[in-house]
Amino acid sequence: ISLETYRTERLDDLALLIQKTFRCYRIRKKFVAMTTAQILIAKFWRKYLKSRKVRKIRELKLMRKSVNAIQRCYIQWKRLLYLRQLTTEVTRLTSPVSKSWPHVPSYLQETNSLLKILFHRWRCRQYRRCLDNHPSDRLRLNEKSTASEIFKGEKESYERSITHPFLGDYIRLRQNSQWRRMDSSPIVFADLINKVARSSGKLIPTVLVTTTTAILLLDPRTLSIKYKIHPNSLKQITMSTLNDDFCVFQIDHSDEEVAMETMPRNSCICSNNLNSGDKVDYDGNNTGGDLIFHTCHLIEMVTKIVLVCGNFCRNFGNHSLNNCHGEKLGAEMLRVVFSNE
Incomplete structure (x- = not known):
């Protein structure tokens, strides 16, 4: 190359x-x-x-x-x-027993429950202050509370008496001049009721007056005293559980000084032949026994009599509610049965 x-x-x-x-x-x-x-x-x-x-x-x-x-x-x-x-x-919710309350949103439930409790305590306190300023209201509350303890869940006619105020004197006996001259004791209850006669079983109108010291049965026309029952002599009050207005007063006759007493001879039904301490019926029978009454104010009458008897005997609670019991009418025992039929 x-x-x-x-x-x-x-x-x-x-x-x-x-x-x-x-x-x-x-x-x-x-x-x-x-x-x-x-x-x-x-x-x-x-x-x-x-x-x-x-x-x-x-x-x-x-x-x-x-x-x-x-x-x-x-x-x-x-x-x-x-x-x-x-x-x-x-x-507007001033009553302590009122359960109405405004609607509340869901996120205020806890606050609502606390406010409800506080408001209920406050109105109870206000109500107690009003009772302190008005003793009559405290007395009526005590009567209603006693009626609830005795009859609630036991007596069918109790429900209709809840809204009915306890007036006490239904015949205006406090304004009667004849009564003021006859007895100066405060009147707890006065009403025109019916008494069942022992002999015939008929209803006899009579005036029942409960004072702070005694239970009196008066003649409706003349206001003369037919019976005077000391609270210590009232052994028991018997009623039924049904929707009726009958009650039975069982009297203790063992102590003649505190049992039913007849009034002096000027009384229209007293006989000159009666001895002191005899028990007299409207029929004129010289016999003792239990008393059967009929009244449209049964709840109030029994409640106030229980309170009066409780002032004399602190442990008084002798009241029973049953539909079958025996009663003494004179010298005989009668079996009383209550029924809806």
């Missing part, structure tokens, strides 16, 4: 090497530029995504804060509205 040929081949190889190196440099430079650009783009893209996420988190926090603020203001407004409504409505 000649030198010229070798030189030509060598120049071709060198030219190819130069081209290869240049192309490699150019492509590498382009690759490095693309890599740098890709890294920069990825960097800014991640930064953008992160900033957008942070912005969303901030917006969510702001939204929650706003919601909480709005909700808090709304609840405070509802509470204020509830308290204003409660203030106007509870002014």
